[in-house]
Amino acid sequence: MSSSTELTEKKVFLLKSLDGVIFEVEESVAVQLEVIRELIEGDCARPFISLYNVTSEILALVIEYCKHHAETCSGGTSATIADEDLKTFDNEFMNVDENILLELCSAADYLDIKSLFELTCRTLASLIKDRTIIEVRKMFNVENDFSVVEEKAVRKEFAWAFK
């Protein structure tokens, strides 16, 4: 079988986004998508894997994330440096607008990438944290569906705690 001098052939997989764009990814990236792990391990990932819930824009970002994480973890660097590096990368990676963040969060949930799901949930929470009601509505572009009377009733119920 393969000797250490021989170049090992890297397995690649094809992922097809909702809008039909096909991405070529290495196995180390593909296995991070828990949702398709079984397909890969069962050798059922040919010719390509269709990911119906993810657009090409978001899938490209997800692949970038997984690629960086795969490379950092397999590189020869010490665990501390790798951790630092991933932290810096994650921070920069989260520097996108709210709508992309929501889509990334949803995609991470669908593709079952735990670390990305955790990261996006945490980032979304930190965006909402300490915001006023109006700021939160504005950030996510949502309409107030409470009537004046209904809003008053909720405020009244919790009036003792609105200090």
Add this chain to the structure above:
Amino acid sequence: MGDDGFFNLPSDIILNIFSRLPAPTILNCKLVRKKWLSLISTPEFVNLHLSRSSQGLVVFQQESMRAQEDCRILEFEDDLDHNDLHYVPVIKFELSELLGIGRGATVQVGSINGLVCLRTFCHEYDALYVCYPITREYIAMPVLDWLVEFPSQVLYGFGLSRISGQYKVVRIFHECVLDPTTGALSSIPKSECHVYTLGTGSWRGIGGVPFAYNCRSVGQFFNGNLHWVIEDLEGSELISCFDVEKETFQPFSSPFPGERHSRTLHSLGVVA
């Protein structure tokens, strides 16, 4: 995802995000949109938030010039970047405003799963309530004619029954008579125990209590039981164990019986 991105997320993802928010933001989120209000009111949210939130510290503050007392609950956050332990005030409220009563001293009777049982008392009243700071809900227990004068005693405990999952506040009352010469406890002509199960709205008598309770500590809850330091009439120390599910008392002897002459059991605590 369009203009309404957040609201197209599945409920479990929204709950996951909300469960990471501090209490004041959660209160704001209730008023952003009706769907959020209903999500935050679900038991799923409460459980998820509890599983994630750290333990907090309850601080009572009395302003000497004004007849009011504040209750603050602090949550400590791990700051990974600075290795500092810093706290965030989760909630502050005026107790007198909450209960509509005058000045009293407030102590915490107990806290389980984010519920905090508080007692405010003075020479005029003795009030108990359970509040849930995260969703800003509270229950005031009916105040009965229960003013207790020295040397009689009253003790409380707050527990969770193991099987039925009910939260219960336990009140133990002793009418005590002291020996006029020595000042030591000579008899207990009357003792009673009442239980308030959350959700029932009333206190329920469960009969007498077979021991003399020492009012030095509030009941410590762990493992489905409430514990108090007690003495029998011969002066032997015991630890009372009240099964919150069965509502029965099963005392066990002091863990250090040989040291009775030099040391007395003072109070109990729980290692969490």
